[in-house]
Amino acid sequence: MTRLNSNARHAVRFTLNGKPVEAEAEPRMLLSDFLRHQLGATGTHVGCEHGVCGACTVIVDGMLTRSCLTLAAQVDGCEIRTVEGLAPSADRLGVLQQAFRRNHALQCGFCTAGILMSLDHYLGENPAPTEAGIRDLLSGHLCRCTGYTPIIQAALEAAAQLASPTKETSDA
Amino acid sequence: MVQAAVKPASSVDQSGDRPWVGRSIERVEDAALLSGRGRFIDDLGVQPGTLHATILRSPHAHADVLSIDTEAARRLPGVAAVLTGRDVKAVTTSLVVGVKAPVECWPIAMDRVRYVGEPVAVIVATDRARAEDAAELINVEYRPRGAVVDPLGALASGAPVLHDGFPGNLASDRAFRYGDPEKAFAEAPHRFSIDIKYPRNSCTPIETYGVIASHDAGEDAFEVLANFQGPFSIHTVIARALKVPGNRLRLRTPPDSGGSFGVKQGVFPYIVLIAAAARVAGKPVKWIEDRLEHLTASVSATNRATTLSAAVAADGKILAFDWDQVEDCGAHLRAPEPATLYRMHGNLTGAYDIRHVKIRNRVVVTNKTPTGLNRGFGGPQVYFALERLVQRIAIGLGLDPLVVIKRNLIDAGAFPYRTATGALLDSGNYQEAIVRAVEQGRLAELKSRRDAARAEGRLYGIGFTAVVEPSVSNMGYITTVLTAAERRKAGPKNGAQATATVGLDPVGSVTVHVASVPQGQGHRTVLSQVVADVFGLQPGDIRVNTEIDTAKDAWSIASGNYASRFAAAVAGTAKLAAERVAGRLARIAAGQLNVEAGDIVFAKGFVASKHNPENRIAFSRVAALSHWSPGSLPDDAGQTIRETVFWTPPELTPPDEDDRINSSLCHGFIFDFCGVEIDRVTLETRIDRYVTMHDCGTILHPGMVNGQIRGGFAQALGAALYEEYAYADDGSFLTGTLADYLLPTTTEVPEPEIFHMETPSPFTPLGAKGVGEGNCMSTPVCLANAVADALGVADITLPLVPARLAEFVRGAEPPPPAGGVTAAPMREGDRRLRGEGQAAVKGVPEQVWAMLLDPATLQSVIPGCQRVDKVTDTHFRADVTLGIGPVTGRYRADVELFDLDPPHAVTLRGGATGALGFGSAEGRITLAPDGQGGTTLTYSYDAAIGGKVASIGGRLLDGATRVIIGQFFTALARKAGGGGTTGSGFSLFAVLAKLSSLFGGRR
Ligand code: FES
C-alpha cells in the first residue's frame, strides 16, 4: 500500500460519470470537498459531514457511498457517479428526475442529489419496489422541506415507468 | 412505521387555457436543481486570492476570558489574520439591542463568553484546513462562572447574572390589560390554569450558513454575499455595526438557498464578523458554517415558560385569559428579538371570541445560544399553551374538546373581526371549516377506532387543535415591547412594504424581479403564473429573478422571506406592477387598434379587442414599442420599459395608545385532528391518522401549498416527538450532531390528510394568505393533546420521546441497584460520569506509590500523554491528546493530590481544557498488598465534562472514560511488570459499536 505524505498533495485519478478526471489532493481531503472544489462538480452537497444527512451520497464502484466519510485518496482508480451524470443530456431530464419534478418532490433541492443517487441505485436493483422498501432506503436521508411523501411517490412512479415496455427514455 | 399509502399523482396541471394562477404547474426551478446545477453559496466561485475563515468557539457556557494567546496560530504558514474580540471591536460597533437597556451585543466574545459556541476568535488563512490547524494552536484561558439555562431559574434570586444591564437577567417586563379581565375572572364559575415549558428546537436547514465578504478600503465599502433570508431591516443593523452608511454595505444573496425556515436570518452576526475579518485581512474572506457550529451556535427558536389561566362559564365558553409568558432569548438579545414573543400579540385569543385578556410578558437571558426567526415564530409556543388549556377545560367540565372549541369560535359573520389585543382578522368561516374537516377526515370513524383499540387495552388517543395562522408581519408589532410613551419618542413604525418590478425588453419579453429571497419555495414559478395571467402569456414566457442586491434592486426593510409574506404580499405586488404596465400597454394598443382602452384584452400572446378578437396585435410588438419608438406612444401613456410597485397594506397600523396591535395582515385558519397510538412496550408514538384542514385564502399553486403544509407538518412532528436543543445544567450543549438532534426521516413521517377551503382575504391583491407556518403552530399541540388523551395525563412536555412517556406511564425510573461496578451518567442530559474499579499491579504498594508520583512514569502510562511537569510534589501539569468518539484533541491537564496517606491512599483532583472541551474530575486511589507481593489498586472517580466533546461525543463518554482509565492501569501494570485490570473492565467492541451507530445511519 502506498504511504502518502500528509503535508504533500497527491494526484488522484478516477472516472467521474464516465469521463476520466484528475486533480491533486492532500491526504486529508474528503471526497465531497474534492468533487466540489477541485473538480467543480458542485451538484453533490454537504449537509453534515458526519454521515447522517445523506446529502453527499454518490456511487463509488457501484456502491452507495457517503462522500463526506470518504477520503479523496481512497477512490483513486474508482468509478464514481454523481448527480451530474443522471440526465440523458443537458437539456433533458431522466425518468426519475422528471418524476421528481412532476410530484414536487423537492423544494430547496439541497438534499435532492443524494436522494436521487440512492434511488437511482436502488431502482436499478429493485425494478418493482414497494413503498415500504423505498421508505426504508431513504431513511438514511434527511430532507427538511418536503415531508418526504412526494419523494416516495416520485420514486414509485419512476419505477413503474421504467418497468413499462413503452418507456421512451432511459434514466441514465 | 410505514403508513398512508401514497396516492397516484395528479400533481401537474399544465394544459388548457384557464388562468395560470390556481394551477399546479411544474416548477421552473427544478431542472437545474435535479441535475446538480443549483447555484448555492458554496457552489459559486470566489475571486482569486479569497481567504477562508474558521471560528474558534467557547467550550464554556459562562466564563471570563482571561487571556487569548494567538502567537503560534499567527505564525503558522498560510495564516493571514487572527481576530479576537479586541480586533473586531476596533473596526465595528455593537449590534443594536431590541429593548432599551445599557447592554451591548457583539458577534464575538469581548471579555466574557455567555454560551457554548460563542465565537472567541476568527482565523483567516489560505484554506479552511489551514485555518482549522491554526485554531488548534490558540490558547484561551477561561475562568468559569456559574451558568443558568432555565428561564425561571434565571429569574430566581441569586442566579448568575449574564449582563449588568439586565438586572436579574430580566431584559423586558411588560403588562397589558384588554377589556376587564379581573371582573371576568371574579365572576366566572370556573377557572382553569396550565403551566407549560415549551422546549428549544430549530428547523435546521440542510444547507448551513455561508458568507463571502470583501472590503474596499478606498471607499470604505463592504460587499457581502450571504445566504441571508431577510428581513432586510437587518441590513441597517449590519451596516451600523460595520460603521458604514447603508449605501456602503452591498448585500447580495445567491440564486439558490438550501432551506431556511427563518433560521438563515440568524446568519447576520456572522456577516458582521466575516466582513470585519475581510477588512482586517485586506482580502475577500469566505466562511461556510459546519453542522456542529450550526446546531451549537447558529440560532434557535425561543423556549418559553407559560402560565395560562382562563375564566370559563359552565358551558365551556371562555370569558377571559390571563397569560404569563417568560421568554428565553438565550445569551444575547439579538435583533429582531424579542420579536418571537410579540409576533402573536394580536392573536393571543387564537380562533376564539374572547374579549378580556390580561398579559404579562417577560424576556430573560440565559447561557444558551441567542434566538431568532424559526418557522412558526412564536406560534408553537402560544398555541401549545392555549390548545392544551382548551383540552383541560373540556376534561374539567366533562365536555368533548371539540364542543369547547366550537363554543368559542369567532362567528362567521363577524369578519373582519378585531381581537381584544388588536389584530384585525381578515376573513374566514371557522365553523364551516370544522364541519368539512370532521366529515372529510372521518372523525366518527376515527372515534370508533379509538374505542376498538381501547377495548383491546391499547393506548390510543385523539387530539384536536384550532389555530389562526398569521402572515405578513406588521413591521411595527415589535414596538409593542415599548410603552406607549417610549413609542411616541421613537416615532411610529408600521407597515410592510412589498416590492416588485416588471420590465419589458426590446423584443417584448417580460422580466420580473422581487426582493423575496426564496429558499426553495418556488417563488419564481408562482410569479410567472401571476404575471402570465395579466399579460395573456404562458408562464414560460416570463423570466423571474429573486436574487437581491441591495445596491441595485428595489427593496425595503420588510423585504425577504419570512412571516409567510410571499403569496399574500409579494405575489400580489407583482400582479399590481404587471397590471400597471398592462394598463399602459392597453392605451397604446387601443390607439393602434382604433378601439377604447376599456375594450382591450390580453390573451394568447396578443393584445386584442374584446368585441372583435380578430382586431389584434402581437403582445411583443406593443411591449417593445417603448424601446423603439417612444415618440409614437400616446402622450400620456408614459414608458412601459420598467415599472416598480411598492405596496403596503393600510391595515398595518402602529400599536395604539392602549397597546392594541394588528400584528399581521392576514389570518388563515387551521383545524387539525389526529389519532395516535402509543406502544405499551416501547412507548413509541405512532400517528394513525393526521387530518389538517386549511383555509389560506386563494390558493395560487396547489402543489406548492400542499408542499408547505407537508414540510411544516414534518418539522412540527419532529418538534413534537424527537427534537430538542438539549443543555446540561452547566450549560454544556448536548446535541451537536444529527445523531443527537434527531430529525424525522421517511420512516417516521406519515402523509397527513390535507383538506382545503378558500375564503379569500379582502386585504391582499390576490386574495391569498400565508400558509407555510401553520402546521408548526398546530401540529405539536395536536399531537400532545392526542398523547394526553391516550395516556390520561394532564401535564405533557415536548418532545414526547419514549423515555419521557415512560415517566408518565411508569413513574420515575428507580435508582440502579447498589454495588454494581458501573460508569454511567446519573441521568439523561447530565454529563457527570462516575465509576470505580480495581487493578492488579506487580510490586509492593511502596513501589507502585512511587511510580504514581513520578512524572516520567506517569508520562509513559497516561494514554496520549506528551509530557508531564511536576510543579510541586503534589501538583502536576500534563499535555495529553485524547480521542473521544469522533473528536480527538489536545488537552492541558492540571492535577493536584490531596489527603496523601503513603503508600495507602491518595485523592486526585484536577481539570483539563482543550479546544474540544473541558473536564474536571476527582478520584480516590487506594493501594493494598495482594498477599503475593503485588498490589491491588482500587479506584473511584467522579468527572464532569463539557464543551465540544459533550456536544458531539456525549453518548460515548462513559464508554470512552472507561477505556481511557483501563488503558492507564494496563500501562501502569505493564510498566510495573505484569498484572491487569478487573472490575470496570472495558469492552473495545462496545465502543466500536457505539461509534458505528453514530456513523452508520439511523436504524
Ligand atoms: S454530508 Fe455526508 S452524510 Fe451529511
Ligand code: FES
Ligand atoms: S428539498 Fe430542501 S432539504 Fe430536501
